[in-house]
Amino acid sequence: MSxxxxxxxxxxxxxxxxxxxxxxxxxxxxxxxxxxxxxxxIVNIFQTPYGSLKVxxxxxxxxxxxxxxxxxxxxxxxxxxxxxxxxxxxRTQIIYTPxxxxxxxxxxxxxxxxxxxxxxxxxxxxxxxLRALKPTGRLHTFDFHEARAEQAREEFQRxxxxxxxxxxxxxxxxxxxxxxxxxxxxxxxxDLPAPDLAVPHAFKALKLSGGRFCxxxxxxxxxxxxxxxxxxxxxxxxxxxxxxxxxxxxxTRTMPVIDLEFLKAPKDxxxxxxxxxxxxxxxxxxxxxxxxxxxxxxxxxHTGFLTFATLPPNIPKA
Amino acid sequence: MSRKSTIxxxxxxxxxxxxxxxxxxxxxxxxLDASATLGKEHLELKSLLDQPYGSTFKMCVxxxxxxxxxxxxxxxxxxxxxNELRSIRDVLNISSSGADNRDIRDxxxxxxxxxxxxxxxxxxxxxSSKIIEKLVENSKTFHTRTEYSxxxxxxxxxxxxxxxxxxxxPTIRLMADIFHRQDAEKIMGIRVDTLSQIIxxxxxxxxxxxxxxxxxxNGLLPAAMLNSIGAxxxxxxxxxxxxxxxxxxxxxxxxxxxxxxxxxxxxxxxxVLREFYQGDKVDATIPTAAEDDATQTDxxxxxxxxxDEVEPTTKKLKLDQSPNCKxxxxxxxxxxxxxxxxxxxxxxxxxxxxxxxxxxxxPSNIVQALLPLVKPSRPIVIFSTxxxxxxxxxxxxxxxxxxxxxxxxSNWLRTYQILPNRTHPEVNMNGNSGYLLTGYTLS
Numbered sequence: 071m072s073x074x075x076x077x078x079x080x081x082x083x084x085x086x087x088x089x090x091x092x093x094x095x096x097x098x099x100x101x102x103x104x105x106x107x108x109x110x111x112i113v114n115i116f117q118t119p120y121g122s123l124k125v126x127x128x129x130x131x132x133x134x135x136x137x138x139x140x141x142x143x144x145x146x147x148x149x150x151x152x153x154x155x156x157x158x159x160x161r162t163q164i165i166y167t168p169x170x171x172x173x174x175x176x177x178x179x180x181x182x183x184x185x186x187x188x189x190x191x192x193x194x195x196x197x198x199x200l201r202a203l204k205p206t207g208r209l210h211t212f213d214f215h216e217a218r219a220e221q222a223r224e225e226f227q228r229x230x231x232x233x234x235x236x237x238x239x240x241x242x243x244x245x246x247x248x249x250x251x252x253x254x255x256x257x258x259x260x261d262l263p264a265p266d267l268a269v270p271h272a273f274k275a276l277k278l279s280g281g282r283f284c285x286x287x288x289x290x291x292x293x294x295x296x297x298x299x300x301x302x303x304x305x306x307x308x309x310x311x312x313x314x315x316x317x318x319x320x321x322t323r324t325m326p327v328i329d330l331e332f333l334k335a336p337k338d339x340x341x342x343x344x345x346x347x348x349x350x351x352x353x354x355x356x357x358x359x360x361x362x363x364x365x366x367x368x369x370x371x372h373t374g375f376l377t378f379a380t381l382p383p384n385i386p387k388a
Numbered sequence: 389m390s391r392k393s394t395i396x397x398x399x400x401x402x403x404x405x406x407x408x409x410x411x412x413x414x415x416x417x418x419x420l421d422a423s424a425t426l427g428k429e430h431l432e433l434k435s436l437l438d439q440p441y442g443s444t445f446k447m448c449v450x451x452x453x454x455x456x457x458x459x460x461x462x463x464x465x466x467x468x469x470x471n472e473l474r475s476i477r478d479v480l481n482i483s484s485s486g487a488d489n490r491d492i493r494d495x496x497x498x499x500x501x502x503x504x505x506x507x508x509x510x511x512x513x514x515x516s517s518k519i520i521e522k523l524v525e526n527s528k529t530f531h532t533r534t535e536y537s538x539x540x541x542x543x544x545x546x547x548x549x550x551x552x553x554x555x556x557x558p559t560i561r562l563m564a565d566i567f568h569r570q571d572a573e574k575i576m577g578i579r580v581d582t583l584s585q586i587i588x589x590x591x592x593x594x595x596x597x598x599x600x601x602x603x604x605x606n607g608l609l610p611a612a613m614l615n616s617i618g619a620x621x622x623x624x625x626x627x628x629x630x631x632x633x634x635x636x637x638x639x640x641x642x643x644x645x646x647x648x649x650x651x652x653x654x655x656x657x658x659x660v661l662r663e664f665y666q667g668d669k670v671d672a673t674i675p676t677a678a679e680d681d682a683t684q685t686d687x688x689x690x691x692x693x694x695x696d697e698v699e700p701t702t703k704k705l706k707l708d709q710s711p712n713c714k715x716x717x718x719x720x721x722x723x724x725x726x727x728x729x730x731x732x733x734x735x736x737x738x739x740x741x742x743x744x745x746x747x748x749x750x751p752s753n754i755v756q757a758l759l760p761l762v763k764p765s766r767p768i769v770i771f772s773t774x775x776x777x778x779x780x781x782x783x784x785x786x787x788x789x790x791x792x793x794x795x796x797x798s799n800w801l802r803t804y805q806i807l808p809n810r811t812h813p814e815v816n817m818n819g820n821s822g823y824l825l826t827g828y829t830l831s
Contacts, residue, residue, distance in 0.1 A: 075595030076741040078763065089792060134764025134831040145792055147828055148765045150591050167588055168799060175584035178561055181594040181618025201593045206620055279395045280442060290811055297806050313581050314800040318775060320782045361779050375804065383395055383442040
């Protein structure tokens with residue numbers, strides 16, 4: 071239930087983010103026992119590089135606290151879509167926070183919005199949609215993979231989000247978004263290999279008063295085909311973009327400063343009477359401290375093209 | 389985005405977005421005499437009343453005055469149906485085009501019409517398509533241009549002579565775009581991608597109690613957060629600002645229901661912190677309180693006019709910079725800002741579910757002052773246009789051990805032209821996204 075609203079203490083059954091370091095985070099379920107491969111009920115122990123955690127011990131603990139591991143410590147954080155996106159079990163490729171933020175902004179999702187999404191995938195984006203539209207809106211999310219749709223449905227239920235979402239197992243490119251959804255959506259999002267096939271269905275699902283559309287595709291050809299269909303159907307404000315986030319690594323660096331001035335004078339000039347003192351005082355090399363930032367060696371260079379469009383009001387759909 | 393299927397209609401007092409092709413502008417429709425200026429064109433807004441948002445209107449020339457830089461035209465607006473808008477290529481029925489530009493020379497003789505002729509044409513015809521038709525007829529080179537080049541020419545001319553405007557309801561998306569285009573500095577250079585990420589990383593939604601400090605974004609940041617909080621939810625926002633009057637233009641433009649507006653509590657940073665730490669003591673010792681009361685009472689009276697201004701303003705009269713004005717004796721009735729301070733202070737005692745700081749000042753002290761008001765395991769987001777300020781804050785927070793998962797990030801945002809055989813990134817891009825420092829509080 072830990073995704074519904076901000077909470078202060080870990081309850082049994084919560085998903086909890088076990089934060090070890092920037093590069094090491096795990097989503098664990100706060101249950102005292104689990105069933106192992108042999109079908110036996112055993113005590114839930116979670117293994118980390120810093121030792122093991124008896125999961126029972128974190129139930130009742132305040133979120134944000136430090137918890138002891140057998141060889142170190144970690145922090146327990148309440149999950150949210152950002153942390154979940156970094157720790158969720160991947161069933162497909164997922165979209166990350168920078169793109170997702172732009173999608174939510176451009177689709178103008180806010181509480182009360184009705185959003186149609188295809189495909190559900192691993193549910194990374196769905197969690198963001200749900201945070202943005204609850205408690206008064208609704209998400210309709212479609213996937214053509216039956217097991218994935220089922221897993222997502224279960225997951226939303228476990229996360230306390232079940233009341234705001236309907237998960238469909240359906241091939242929307244061929245079958246559309248069901249006739250019940252005709253004219254109900256404020257926004258439609260597509261992440262499909264052939265978005266152009268689903269655009270006419272998106273057109274039908276959007277409200278008569280108009281709405282916003284987004285398609286995410288890694289390849290420009292998909293965007294081109296998609297834009298073609300959008301234009302034919304009367305969408306406007308068509309716009310394609312990509313968002314790339316760069317991290318800055320902040321470090322305090324100590325830099326030795328070398329002196330090259332002494333090379334200008336002849337060496338025997340140093341053989342003056344007071345030269346001994348001079349060389350002694352110069353010996354500890356000058357060191358300066360700088361607060362620096364640099365980019366990592368490897369950055370995401372491409373995620374996908376985001377194509378947005380507006381369906382203006384009162385376009386006849388017959 | 390309207391939640392009802394009926395489209396809301398344009399009312400007096402509304403802020404409206406006027407769109408002419410790609411140009412958009414935020415305008416207050418304050419009275420029936422109100423007019424808007426788009427370049428050299430002046431539009432009378434009278435006829436917009438009660439028409440549904442999203443409607444398209446035709447600009448009809450009413451009179452034309454000679455100005456220093458060409459004619460200034462006064463227009464009335466006439467409602468039109470969407471199908472009057474057709475592709476200019478279809479209207480003009482253009483068929484022939486050249487293969488490349490080998491025969492085109494830039495000698496200034498391509499257009500046979502003189503600029504005076506065009507001005508006259510502009511007054512004679514009400515339709516851009518007719519003007520463009522004449523321009524094309526009198527162009528010696530148009531038909532030898534390539535199809536793509538013709539398209540570009542037509543688009544350019546259409547942009548200049550386009551006679552339709554669309555009236556739209558302001559949303560965060562439209563306003564972020566307008567503010568950033570008109571004067572990015574007035575919203576502290578917060579670009580659309582950065583704004584969207586502030587909303588995501590801060591986790592603001594329909595549940596919880598949120599804390600924002602901003603020193604002047606024309607109301608864009610509080611409006612974006614309140615928009616994410618939503619109507620008919622329980623969440624609240626305490627919006628701290630350094631001046632006497634919060635900038636609220638974007639908040640007013642959203643035309644949110646009253647109950648939602650009231651869940652944004654705008655308070656002065658200094659006076660609310662004084663209230664929080666000294667509480668009743670402040671009321672007892674009137675002389676010390678009077679210094680900021682004096683300036684505040686003055687300014688609260690003028691709130692309405694100031695927030696009604698349409699152009700982004702950066703009004704900033706700092707309280708504690710003029711410490712020696714404590715002569716004002718005020719009535720004993722609690723003023724609105726005092727009540728707001730009390731409400732905010734109560735929420736501060738219960739602590740918040742996030743912290744967002746977008747400061748023109750160095751964020752360090754502000755974050756230090758506000759961080760104790762945030763519950764553990766909650767996101768903090770600090771925006772700055774300069775990385776150096778965030779580097780220092782990063783180090784301080786890291787050393788304090790009160791915040792974890794610290795990251796400093798910035799973005800690239802590229803837009804693309806996607807057309808058959810003409811797909812490429814746009815020639816210009818904005819290189820300044822600003823920087824975000826994000827993290828999670830610990831207990």
